[in-house]
Amino acid sequence: MFIDRARIYVEAGKGGDGSSSFRREKFVERGGPDGGNGGKGGDVILLADENINTLVDFRYQRKFVAKRGNGGGAKNCSGAKAEDVIVKVPLGTLVKDDATGAVLADLTENGQTYKAAKGGRGGKGNACYATATNRAPTFAEKGEPGTATWLKLEMKLLADVGLVGYPSVGKSSIISQVSAARPEVAAYHFTTLTPILGVVRIDTENSYVMADIPGLIEGAHTGVGLGHDFLRHIERTKIILHVLDVAGVDGRDPIDDFEKINYELSQYSEKLSKRKQLVVANKMDVPEGQKNFERVKEYVEAKGYEIMPVSAATGEGLKELVYKAAQMIKEYVPDPAEDLVVGIEEADPDSYEIVPGNDTDYEVRGKNIERLVAMTNFDNDEAIYRFQLIWRKLGIDAALKEAGCEEGNTVRILDMVFEYKENY
Numbered sequence: 001m002f003i004d005r006a007r008i009y010v011e012a013g014k015g016g017d018g019s020s021s022f023r024r025e026k027f028v029e030r031g032g033p034d035g036g037n038g039g040k041g042g043d044v045i046l047l048a049d050e051n052i053n054t055l056v057d058f059r060y061q062r063k064f065v066a067k068r069g070n071g072g073g074a075k076n077c078s079g080a081k082a083e084d085v086i087v088k089v090p091l092g093t094l095v096k097d098d099a100t101g102a103v104l105a106d107l108t109e110n111g112q113t114y115k116a117a118k119g120g121r122g123g124k125g126n127a128c129y130a131t132a133t134n135r136a137p138t139f140a141e142k143g144e145p146g147t148a149t150w151l152k153l154e155m156k157l158l159a160d161v162g163l164v165g166y167p168s169v170g171k172s173s174i175i176s177q178v179s180a181a182r183p184e185v186a187a188y189h190f191t192t193l194t195p196i197l198g199v200v201r202i203d204t205e206n207s208y209v210m211a212d213i214p215g216l217i218e219g220a221h222t223g224v225g226l227g228h229d230f231l232r233h234i235e236r237t238k239i240i241l242h243v244l245d246v247a248g249v250d251g252r253d254p255i256d257d258f259e260k261i262n263y264e265l266s267q268y269s270e271k272l273s274k275r276k277q278l279v280v281a282n283k284m285d286v287p288e289g290q291k292n293f294e295r296v297k298e299y300v301e302a303k304g305y306e307i308m309p310v311s312a313a314t315g316e317g318l319k320e321l322v323y324k325a326a327q328m329i330k331e332y333v334p335d336p337a338e339d340l341v342v343g344i345e346e347a348d349p350d351s352y353e354i355v356p357g358n359d360t361d362y363e364v365r366g367k368n369i370e371r372l373v374a375m376t377n378f379d380n381d382e383a384i385y386r387f388q389l390i391w392r393k394l395g396i397d398a399a400l401k402e403a404g405c406e407e408g409n410t411v412r413i414l415d416m417v418f419e420y421k422e423n424y
């Protein structure tokens with residue numbers, strides 16, 4: 001079975017908690033604070049590796065969780081950073097956000113990496129909080145949570161040439177003649193059910209990859225037949241070989257086929273409809289083929305395409321076809337707009353929103369405020385005091401009031417719920 005999509009879960013490690021500790025020395029009754037910082041949590045990193053060919057392994061393992069950083073210790077000992085988790089993926093893996101579908105990365109080169117989940121920063125030890133006015137802070141910061149998310153991995157076949165056409169026009173016959181690929185060839189429609197790759201070797205320096213995909217029919221772009229999924233496979237090819245049964249063995253008209261397939265391509269994506277096309281008039285060994293060829297050629301050329309007569313049965317014209325395709329691949333100039341990776345714009349981390357809560361009157365959501373809550377030890381008065389300072393700095397008090405929050409209302413931030421007090 002051909003697997004080219006996977007859904008995986010990545011979770012980075014939480015930062016280690018900072019330590020709260022005081023020096024103990026023989027003749028010093030009360031030493032200064034010496035709690036060390038926690039270590040950073042492990043990242044989850046995707047790594048493009050040319051030795052990986054499919055996404056099939058992700059059927060067996062789909063969760064990748066990095067460890068948390070070690071906690072800080074006494075005597076200013078920092079906790080150790082947790083190891084990163086490296087996930088190897090094939091070249092050509094497109095990484096998407098599972099929820100939004102936004103493209104996060106396009107791993108096309110060997111060794112290219114993408115940080116899929118970011119380990120949390122270690123919490124600061126109490127030694128960090130000593131100031132002139134507070135020489136003995138008792139609180140330490142907790143580690144920052146790591147990020148976690150579901151990702152969609154998609155691997156498109158990195159073929160240079162895609163064969164498209166109606167079922168039974170001879171796509172598989174052609175690829176099996178020009179490459180070592182041996183797809184099944186038969187007189188019934190939809191013989192080919194999964195895309196197949198073949199390497200066309202011209203000489204030691206010149207070779208390219210051809211993709212044979214299942215036949216397309218009307219409505220393919222909406223998913224009719226087997227088309228929908230497979231059109232994806234040729235989205236990135238440099239050229240398309242549009243194969244016609246010029247003999248009309250099936251009783252269809254090659255010109256009609258040509259128009260219908262092009263319509264399907266254009267409906268599937270604008271990109272595909274603009275892709276360079278070479279029309280292949282197959283089955284020239286059949287007398288009907290010879291008869292139809294001039295008419296089809298005239299029509300196709302008038303539309304601005306080149307056409308080549310071949311016969312997969314006798315091998316006639318295939319050599320010319322293979323060279324012509326190689327030349328077109330060389331001339332291919334990628335459209336810079338096509339490979340644009342859409343970055344995700346990060347919201348201002350200090351920003352937050354106040355919304356009605358599910359089980360509370362209000363809920364505050366925002367990156368930094370949530371981080372602050374996760375990293376604060378609410379059992380410690382000093383930590384709470386620091387929390388309140390930042391809280392005020394962010395202006396959340398005023399914003400809550402503006403949103404209509406009144407004395408005694410409940411407010412949630414992550415898993416912390418508190419009662420709102422005015423002028424607190």
Ligand SMILES: Nc1nc2c(ncn2[C@@H]2O[C@H](COP(=O)(O)OP(=O)(O)OP(=O)(O)O)[C@@H](O)[C@H]2O)c(=O)[nH]1
Binds near residue numbers: 184
């Ligand atoms: N006479 C003749 N028959 C051919 C030629 N090429 C293919 N055929 C026959 O046409 C039929 C279909 O060929 P395939 O190569 O399986 O066609 P396909 O386009 O891959 O079809 P699907 O995979 O079903 O989309 C088979 O019976 C082939 O033997 C040719 O050049 N001449």
Ligand SMILES: [Mg+2]
Binds near residue numbers: 172214
């Ligand atoms: Mg086939």
